[in-house]
Amino acid sequence: MENPSGKIALSFSRKDKWIKCGFYSLCITLFLLPLPRFLSLWTLGGFLFFGLLSWITDFRLHLDQLRNNKLIIAPPVIYFLIYLLSFLLFDPIWENVEDKLMFILIPVIGLPVFMSDYLKSNLRALLLAMISGILVICVYQFSRATFESLYLVDGHYRFNPEISPGISRFMWDQLSGFEHPSYLAIKALWAIVLLFLTRNMLRFGVFLSAFLIVLFSVMIFFLAAKTELLILSILLVYFLFNHLKSTRSKIIASIFVPLFFLAFFVIIKQNSRVEETLRDIKKSKAEGKTDWKDFNPRTRSWFYSLDLIKEKPLFGVGLNARNILAEEYRKKGYTVEADLRLNSHNQYLETQLTLGIFGTLALFCMLISPLLIRKRTWNAKLIIPFLIIITVSMISESILVRQWGIMFFVLFYCLITLPGMARQKQSMSKI
Numbered sequence: 001m002e003n004p005s006g007k008i009a010l011s012f013s014r015k016d017k018w019i020k021c022g023f024y025s026l027c028i029t030l031f032l033l034p035l036p037r038f039l040s041l042w043t044l045g046g047f048l049f050f051g052l053l054s055w056i057t058d059f060r061l062h063l064d065q066l067r068n069n070k071l072i073i074a075p076p077v078i079y080f081l082i083y084l085l086s087f088l089l090f091d092p093i094w095e096n097v098e099d100k101l102m103f104i105l106i107p108v109i110g111l112p113v114f115m116s117d118y119l120k121s122n123l124r125a126l127l128l129a130m131i132s133g134i135l136v137i138c139v140y141q142f143s144r145a146t147f148e149s150l151y152l153v154d155g156h157y158r159f160n161p162e163i164s165p166g167i168s169r170f171m172w173d174q175l176s177g178f179e180h181p182s183y184l185a186i187k188a189l190w191a192i193v194l195l196f197l198t199r200n201m202l203r204f205g206v207f208l209s210a211f212l213i214v215l216f217s218v219m220i221f222f223l224a225a226k227t228e229l230l231i232l233s234i235l236l237v238y239f240l241f242n243h244l245k246s247t248r249s250k251i252i253a254s255i256f257v258p259l260f261f262l263a264f265f266v267i268i269k270q271n272s273r274v275e276e277t278l279r280d281i282k283k284s285k286a287e288g289k290t291d292w293k294d295f296n297p298r299t300r301s302w303f304y305s306l307d308l309i310k311e312k313p314l315f316g317v318g319l320n321a322r323n324i325l326a327e328e329y330r331k332k333g334y335t336v337e338a339d340l341r342l343n344s345h346n347q348y349l350e351t352q353l354t355l356g357i358f359g360t361l362a363l364f365c366m367l368i369s370p371l372l373i374r375k376r377t378w379n380a381k382l383i384i385p386f387l388i389i390i391t392v393s394m395i396s397e398s399i400l401v402r403q404w405g406i407m408f409f410v411l412f413y414c415l416i417t418l419p420g421m422a423r424q425k426q427s428m429s430k431i
Helices: 002-032 036-055 059-069 069-090 096-110 119-121 123-148 181-198 206-223 226-243 245-268 271-287 297-311 321-331 335-340 346-371 380-396 403-416 421-430
Strands: 150-153 156-159 160-162
Touching: 002 036, 002 119, 002 123, 002 403, 036 059, 036 096, 036 403, 036 421, 059 069, 069 096, 069 346, 069 403, 096 403, 119 123, 123 150, 123 181, 123 206, 181 206, 181 380, 181 403, 206 226, 226 245, 226 380, 297 321, 297 335, 297 346, 321 335, 321 346, 346 380, 346 403, 380 403
Parallel strands: none
Antiparallel strands: 150 156
């Protein structure tokens, strides 16, 4: 009898060890998200490896968990399967689908860690890891820009942030050395949401939370990500109305919302990149150039994507959409856009162009499903702000094309849709 009991004890010990190792790998991954991409890919690989070991250790338990949480897991998996089907039928180029593996690997292979009591009991560590990573990037980038702007002249230090006339070390391209400014801004927005809605779990005081919110907002301002600045204003209004309890106070607050947006616009207008965009719009209108199709590279990518979508609305043009779009640019004489192979810069257009109507339906299913199950999650208040960030960002960026965007979306899609502890225990008792 001793040997069987010893084997059982060893099995449970290994299972717990894999869960804990997977959890800490996930913590490190969230911390490294805003740093150079290859770092977080290594730790994400560790997270998936320990998740796989957990599957091997207790396959039946995790299979039951998969069945009980199919509403959470099915949408990203279906989205990947549509990509895989297009790959098998039309575009057998593995690099076109390789990074999309995250849609199935993270929710399925990572399921044992996501659904574990250990993770649910230590959610604070995951949130702290995410916020700490953003904080490290902000402190590093601002400190570096400040230090490099100091010059010793005649025994006195002088501050000059300009690298050359009109180019400051605090501009978006100087502060986003590790990743695209829009994706860094998205992560900073999410950190702000966590500070607003999970402050008690984080055990942060009001002063510390306020300081970090201001710091991350300033970072977003200097990154000059116009869509993310708009999202920040929307989130601030959303938090205000969510905080107000009485109908009367909400009515009074709604009167001042236009003034808030006006003041916010005046502030962000001070950003050189935003001011340059507004100046270009005014110049185009003054010259009678109202053809938005050729206003800038982003609007060109939107309109040329729409032209291709009209040709193949049902099944799309396939995973080679980027090269096909580049050919359209070249035909019209836009060699820079063609050489850069600019994508649609809009996730809704990108999905429709690539996968057709079925891919678009799968995308909307993936965005709507968190709303349908939000009351079952561990913190329902996080769902709507997360979707605001993602759905609005998708208007100006194809965020599910780059590894930066896919990893952020899928990881936090899984984390915010976790069932509450009580509900999980109730489900486990039925198994």
